[in-house]
Amino acid sequence: MTSGLAAVGPAAHAAEPTQMLRQPALSKDHLAFVYAGDLWLADRDGAHARRLTSHAASEFAPRFSPDGRQIAYSASYDGNTDVYVIGLEGGSPRRLTWHPSPDVVNGWSPDGKRVLFASPREVLNNRSNQLYEVSTEGGYERQVMKAVAFEGAWSADGRQLAYRPYNAAYVGVSGWRQSRGGSTPPVWIMDMASQAWQQIPHVNATDHAPVWAAGEVVFISDRADGAANLFAFNPATRALRQLTRETQWDVRSVDAWGSTLVYEAGGVIKQIDLAGGTPRVLDIRLDGTAPQARPQWKDAGKTLTQARLSATGKRVVVTARGEVFTVPVKDGSVRNLTETAGVRESDALWSPDGQHVACISDAPGMRHEVVLQAQTGLGAKERFLLPKEGYFTLMDWSPDGQQLVIRDNHLNLYRLALGAGPQRGQLIKIATDVRRFGSDGFTVSFSRDSRWLAFTMSGENYLGRIVLHELATGKNHVVTDGLTHAGNPVFSPKGDVLYFTASINAGPSRVRLDLSSQERPNRSGLYALVLAADGKSPLAPKAGDEEARKEGRQDAAAKDPKPADGRKDVAAPKEEAVKPVRIDLAGLADRVVALPLAERNYDNLAVAHDGSLFYLQRPQPGASSEPAQAERRATAELWRFDAEERKPKMLRTGVAEFSLSEDGKKLLLTLAGGKLEVGDANDKADTKALDLSGLRARIDPKAEWKQIFDEAWWMEKEFFYDPALHGLDWQAVYQRYLPRLAHVQRREDLNDLIVEMIGELQVGHNRAGAGDVVQEAPVAVGLLGADFAIDKGRYRIARLYPGDRHDPKQRSPLAVAGLGVKEGDFILAINGHELDDKLNLYALLENTVGKQVVVTVADDAAGKGRRDITVEPIANEALLRRWAWIEGNRKKVEQKTGGKVAYVYMPDTADQGYEHFNRMFFAQIDKQALIVDDRRNGGGQAANYVTELLSRPYLSGWKDRDGLVFETPGGAIYGPKAMLIDQDAGSGGDFMPYAFKRVGLGPLIGKRTWGGLIGISANPPLIDGGFLTVPYFRFYTPEGEWRVENEGVAPDVDVELDPAAVNRGEDTQLDAAIADVMKRLQTWKPIQRKTAPAPATLGR
Structure with a gap:
């Protein structure tokens, strides 16, 4: 797990000072810090640095014991983040915690007997931590207080606790520098005996990382100079002063010993005295390369992004880890066709004849090109440079091999001409879509003669349309009328029909950002468009007559090519010329034929060689709620519609997607978990697993990290909603951060660098993380609830x-x-x-x-x-604890209001929030008033469903002879309403209170929300599976104003969640909401539910 000092000698001879040094900790004689995921120990001035730990998993958050002889730290050994203590001589550390929630070291008790750490283990609702202490001798952890706290530090006498009460927007994977929404935490100081507390003077900025130094609280704040700096606060005099003046790099962490401070900024460690002065950069030079930075063979199959069958299904071309492989279905070996370190190849396609492979490559450097090469990987490659602006994806290859279809991230569809002549390599625009959100994107299909391309586009009404592109003229012809949601076009092999899906009930679910789209069934029919005016319907009545023998037709015996003497060297029959596909555009929309199938959730259509139609039937949204251990419900059933029998047959379940070979005889399935299977495209679909064990690539981490760094910068440039990037000189940002890349020694540190870089944009939802980081197999620790x-x-x-x-x-x-x-x-x-x-x-x-x-x-x-x-x-108690908190709040509201007020909590504005709202609201429609709790809402969708339902006017009552009257609408609460908000409610948790206030439903009570209304999920993952979430759409008001983002939604009644009250089991914000609603109930006039006497005369 670790190595002692003797095992790793001093490393002080590097050519230049080392960067990417993190989280310094200081004692009387030593300096500890984190580098490349390990703990290092040095003299106080940074000299004689030597590695203290050498485990593959991350070690972080070191803190010296008061006597300076031990270091407490957190480590992710065995897949679990726990607290450990190690001596200065190294050796095996002592483990102090085992809980499966992350336990992050904050410091020590003043007497050195206990380690202080933060953990979310017992938080009753999400997005929070609490503070704990654990004895260095072991045993059970003691909760310091019930009030939430993300980090804290004891005063020297142990009487006061300086702490940050809630999370910040710029933390972890979130690159949001200079955040100015609600998640700009202060630092509070609490006297633990009296429970009196004070707030360090605070502005709308992020204050964090408090430490005590000579009776003062030193903390980091980004309130000045455009960067995070150190400030010192004297609790006795309430004097506040700024200690550092960093302008280029944020101060990321700090520690103190006596009146000496050490801090991290720009990847280096600096030292400054509490009295002020000029910081001194510690000259720390470390030799050697961390294990993660050494070239090594990796399993590329873990990052498989695309697979396609060869022309006859003998091989599968696979894109994985930025390389292009071909994998044999039966005979042969796996081939890596690219083998390019630091280059990302993607979207590989087979040529229709199976002799070539095309892919997208970023070899030109933050720009794409199309690469053509032989399927063997041998010989010269042909390259076609694509435009500098745009992020491109290969989609399809025409059957004649003369055209490649390509789309970019700016909603454009192109074809790349590959035919001989001057047009070869020319990129020709086919169409530009009008929407990204609410669109299914381009789905394309070539006719067998390569003269027509069918594709989908979105209309302004969000519904998909089928379009036919005529390659000879370059003209587009819209086929469907826009009154249905049409998609998934595919030509039949004969070219006589175009199959597609169409839905007449898709409208309410097309804008998937709306919460009202939740659990909306998507019923589509399968249709065949007869292309020729005199064409035959695939469902035309069968007469049952013998077919006329065609001229020149031979009987079965005469067709046998094998000679009578048994010789086998007979030439293969010549391939038949492709028959031109005839499409009569006049009256085309009137030749739509509905297949005899129930309307269900269909997609992913393909037609086999025998004319049978293969398709997926996916589960309907909201049809079931599966337990956590069940197979992902995103998978579908594979069906086959027999064109001759005109009957559907379900072939198998658990399919994520599928495709057919060019000849339509082989089937490739992608199953849940990314497994691939290949088989015959018949009515049995007997498929066998494709052996992916040979998908191994030699990875040069340094080259790959440069590619990831570049692509992250490039994706922000290409996908960010504002092409001008809010006026930021993005090229200058790249040049400023690039030198630090040379000091990255592990993938985790690359993530940290990218988060810093994208943080320069100063927007929410801008995140980076994961990838090929160290992930030890977890040893799951059980919980008892x-x-x-x-x-x-x-x-x-x-x-x-x-x-x-x-x-x-x-x-x-x-x-x-x-x-x-x-x-x-x-x-x-x-x-x-x-x-x-x-x-x-x-x-x-x-x-x-x-x-x-x-x-x-x-x-x-x-x-x-x-x-x-x-x-x-x-494995996790979070849902149990949250429900206890919800039920406790509901019962409190019930008891304090005499049963008059309903309480509804929404943990997010996605699946869980929709379920919680329906679960709690409709069960309490017999109440007069309502409190909706948005606190710590994790967001997701725009909660129009909530505001529309709560805004329902009373329209009518209905009198039955027996029982109670009933009403339209049937689910409503008409009395006073209020919404609780706080700094941890964000994204959809910002929009919901904005909408609540916008439509005048009632006051907002609590604290300003997070302030993140800028959306994500348009860009692809990074080469090694890491994520980057580039914001690509942004909220604005009906008045055309950019609001809420980096601002939050302010409360009408500002109420702090008093920590002393929380420690007493009270909720000051909920109490304020109850008081507000009850006061307004005094003057509210209930809905009149009594009817007039029944008519005494006929006709009334």
Whole structure:
């Protein structure tokens, strides 16, 4: 796990000072820091640096003990982030925590007996941490306080806690420098005995990373100089002063010892005195290359992005890890056709004759080209440079081999001419779409004679249309009328019909940003467009007559090419000339034939050699809710419509997508999890797994990291919603950050550098992460769905979290019916191992998730009523705890309002939020008023569904002879409404309160929201599977104003979530909402639900 100092000697002879040094920690005699994911120890001035740990997993957040003899740190060993302590001599560290939630070291108790750390383990709602202490001798962790805190530090006397109460917008994978929305946390100082607290003078900026130095609180703030700097605050005098004046790079972390401070900025470590002065850069020079930076062979199959069959299905061309491979279905070996370090090839396609492969390459450097090469990988490659502006994707190759269809990220569709002559290599625009959002993108299909290209486009009404492009004239002909949502066009092999899907009920779900699109069924029919005016319908009545024998036709015996003497060297029959496809445009839309199939959720059409139509049938949105361990429901069923029998047949399930070979005889399936199978395109679809074990690529990390760095910069340039990038000199940003790339030694550090770089754009949702980082196989630690307290040296169950009994995804191990476990019981042993306060309970629950575990419980610590029960621990308690918080709030509102006010919580504005709203709102429509809780809402979609439903006017009542009257609309609450908001509600959690206020539903109560209304998900993943989310669309108001982004939605009633009240079990924001609604209820006039007497005369 680690290596001692003797094993790794000093490394102080590098040619230049090392960068990418992170998270410095200071003691009386030493400096510790993180480099390349390992802990390093040096003299106080940075000299004689030597590696302290050498595990492949990340070690981070080092902090010296008060006596300077130990270092506490966090590490992601065994796939779990926990707290460890190690001595200055190195060796094996001591593990102090085992909980599966991340435990991040913050510091030490002043007496050096306990380590302070932050963890979300017991937070009752998401997006928060709490602070804990754990003894260096081991045992159970003690929660410092109930109030949320993301990081903190003890004063020297241990009486005061300086801490950041909530998360910041610029943290982790989020590149959002200079954020000015609601997630701009202050630093608070709490006296733990009196619970009195004060806020360090705060402006709308991000304050974080508090440390104590000589009685003052030093923290980082981006309130001045356009960068994050160090400030010092004296709690006694309330004096505040700025210590550093960094302008080019943010201060990222800080630590103190006495009056000396060390901090990280621009990848180097600097030192400054608390009194001020000029910071000194510590000259730290490290030799050697980290293991992650060495060239190595990698499994490219983990990053497979596309697969296509060869002409007759003998091989599959695969794009993976930026390389192009061909994989044999039966005979031969895997070939890597590209083998280009630091270059990304993508979207590989076979030529129709199977002799060549085309792909997109970024070899020119932040610009694309099309590369053609022989299928063997041998010989010269032909290259066609594409325009400098645009990010391109190969889509299809015409059957005659003369055209490649290409699209770019700016909604353009092109064809690249490959025929001999002066037009070869010319890029010809076919069409430009009008929408990206609400569009299915271009779907294309060539006619067999290569004279026609069918493709889809969006209309202004968001519905897809089928368009025919005539290559000879360059003209486009719209086929469908725009009154249906049409898509998935595909020509039949004979060229007599064009199959497609069309839906007449797709309208409400086309704008998928709207929450009202949730759980909308998509019913499409399958249709055949008869292309010739005198063409035959595929469903024309069958007469059952013998067909006339064609002239020159031979009987079966005469057709046998094998000679009578048995010789086999007979020439193969000549390939028939392709018959021209005839399309009569006049009256074309009137020749649509509906196939005899039920309307369902169809897509991905393809026609086999025998004319049978293959297609996918996907699950309907909202049709079911699967348990977490179930197969992904995004997969579909593969169906085949027999053109002769005119009947559909389901062939198999679990298919994500499929394609056919050029000759239409072979079938390639992509299954759940990315597995590939190949088989015959017949009515059995007997497919076999494609062996992808040979997909290995030699990766030069340094070259690949340069490609990733460049492509991240390039994608921001190409996909950002504003081509001018808000006036930022993006080229200058590239030049400023590029020198630091040479110091990157692991993929994780590249992510950190990219996050810094894209942060220069100063917008939300701009994130980077993942990729080929170290990911150790996790040893899952089980949880029991409970809080524990140490009582008489044993573990007492302080609280059980039974979860929502009507949600099968919420299973609480100790709350299973029949076990008889209750709050106040004790856990005395796990799997026969006695448990007391010297042991950490979670250490006994390692590797137990989903397994049967024997837990010994008793009525008291002495063992009264001792008995064994068998439980199955779970991996995560978050849903159980959140439901307890929700139900607690609902019951509190119920009790404090005498049952008059409903409470509805929405954790996001996507699947969970939609489910929660429907679950809670309609169950409480018998209430008079409503509190909607948006706090810590994770966003997702625009919650128009909520505001539209809450805005419903009362239209009518209906009188039945018996029972209560009923109403239209049937689900409504007409009384006063209020919405709770806070700084952790963002994205869709910003839009919902904006919309709530916009339509005048009621006041917003709490704190300003996050401020991120700029959308993502247009750009592709990075070469190694890493993600970059470039914002490509942005919110504006009906008045045409750019609002909310980097601003947030302000409350009408500003209420802080008082930490002292939280520690007492109170919620000041919820109390304020209750008071507001109840006050307005006093003057609200309820809906009149009584009817007049029944008419006493006829005709009334």
